[in-house]
Amino acid sequence: MLLHFTKMHGLGNDFMVLDLISQKVRLRPEQIRRLADRHFGVGFDQLLTVEVPTTPDADFRYRIYNADGSEVENCGNGARCFAVFVHDRKLTNKNRLQVETAGGPLILLINDKGLVTVDMGVPRLQPDLIPFAAEHQAISYPLEVAGQSLEVGAVSMGNPHAVLRIDDVAHAPVAELGPQIENHPRFPKRVNAGFLQVVSRNQGRLRVFERGVGETLACGTGACAAMVYGRLQGWFDSRVEMQLPGGHLQLEWQGEGHPVMMTGPAQKVFEGHLHL
Numbered sequence: 001m002l003l004h005f006t007k008m009h010g011l012g013n014d015f016m017v018l019d020l021i022s023q024k025v026r027l028r029p030e031q032i033r034r035l036a037d038r039h040f041g042v043g044f045d046q047l048l049t050v051e052v053p054t055t056p057d058a059d060f061r062y063r064i065y066n067a068d069g070s071e072v073e074n075c076g077n078g079a080r081c082f083a084v085f086v087h088d089r090k091l092t093n094k095n096r097l098q099v100e101t102a103g104g105p106l107i108l109l110i111n112d113k114g115l116v117t118v119d120m121g122v123p124r125l126q127p128d129l130i131p132f133a134a135e136h137q138a139i140s141y142p143l144e145v146a147g148q149s150l151e152v153g154a155v156s157m158g159n160p161h162a163v164l165r166i167d168d169v170a171h172a173p174v175a176e177l178g179p180q181i182e183n184h185p186r187f188p189k190r191v192n193a194g195f196l197q198v199v200s201r202n203q204g205r206l207r208v209f210e211r212g213v214g215e216t217l218a219c220g221t222g223a224c225a226a227m228v229y230g231r232l233q234g235w236f237d238s239r240v241e242m243q244l245p246g247g248h249l250q251l252e253w254q255g256e257g258h259p260v261m262m263t264g265p266a267q268k269v270f271e272g273h274l275h276l
């Protein structure tokens with residue numbers, strides 16, 4: 001079968017996007033892993049699929065697969081690319097879209113400046129909803145990693161995140177601690193590990209070791225989780241520019257019970273066909 005795909009990125013977090021409304025295919029995890037390979041495949045951090053919704057109020061169903069083949073609940077940079085993709089492919093002409101994800105509904109707004117704002121939903125902080133093993137909800141938790149006790153925030157943006165404050169992202173132990181946090185037994189579904197430097201009340205720097213991928217150039221849900229953790233700790237005001245290795249995102253969060261709004265770019269790189 002000849003499969004049409006589009007390669008896109010949001011701040012260097014890159015995607016293969018498939019229209020599964022006009023093409024019918026179901027990829028197995030080993031096929032996704034092969035396509036994600038940067039030497040033997042197309043190369044990407046996540047595969048995104050555009051599908052017919054299963055709920056009446058959604059315009060599309062948005063599914064996300066990590067490079068390791070696992071299906072996940074949410075992807076923020078991917079959501080912005082999703083909005084641009086469905087427009088470019090003329091699957092809709094709406095500028096406000098509601099999409100269904102495994103982590104809950106998202107609202108995507110295409111701005112006239114070529115940016116996309118995503119209503120990322122209300123962050124979940126209850127340990128069992130993250131999921132994270134802890135007796136009670138807290139702003140931060142001690143986590144034993146590699147013989148040290150780290151203090152981390154635990155936040156679900158539909159998908160699970162642990163956030164660790166560090167002094168300087170340039171020297172953060174992302175490669176050393178990232179895999180150990182990702183696979184920590186207190187996170188039964190594994191976790192994305194964010195390393196946050198607080199620059200000011202309106203600016204942060206972040207690197208993320210993503211579950212099922214490794215360190216990426218940007219993580220949208222990771223940026224939202226870091227914003228939430230930083231605000232709960234009293235380090236941030238309600239609007240923050242988060243700098244990631246691939247560029248920056250604008251974030252807004254009014255506090256508990258409110259959704260996180262994320263604004264940033266989405267770029268198409270090329271289109272192609274491949275034989276499956």
Ligand SMILES: N[C@@H](CCC[C@H](N)C(=O)O)C(=O)O
Pocket residue numbers: 013045046066072073074075076077078159160192210211212213216218219220221222
């Ligand atoms: N890059 C993403 C997050 C993708 C999913 C993540 N790796 C997970 O396993 O939850 C983003 O921009 O949010």
